[in-house]
Amino acid sequence: MPSYIMIYKGEATDTADMTPEQADEVMSKWGKWMERVGPAMTDVGSPFGAGLARCDVGTTGEAEPLSGF
Numbered sequence: 001m002p003s004y005i006m007i008y009k010g011e012a013t014d015t016a017d018m019t020p021e022q023a024d025e026v027m028s029k030w031g032k033w034m035e036r037v038g039p040a041m042t043d044v045g046s047p048f049g050a051g052l053a054r055c056d057v058g059t060t061g062e063a064e065p066l067s068g069f
Contacts, residue, residue, distance in 0.1 A: 003042070005069055012047060012067030045069045 015023040034041060047068040 006045075007069055008067045009065065011065045 015026065018026065034044060045068050048066055
């Protein structure tokens with residue numbers, strides 16, 4: 001069976017920076033989405049840490065705002 005990975009592009013907002021109500025709303029929406037996906041989702045993913053972009057010519061650049069998989 002094929003496997004796929006979904007990368008979240010964009011800045012992430014830490015739930016610690018939200019009110020409890022906002023964090024509950026975000027997590028509720030995430031949970032409902034995962035329920036709709038069902039058992040096809042074998043790994044719920046994880047947030048990324050700090051990143052570093054590496055350009056094809058070997059120079060460094062600014063990392064794309066990827067927040068998790």
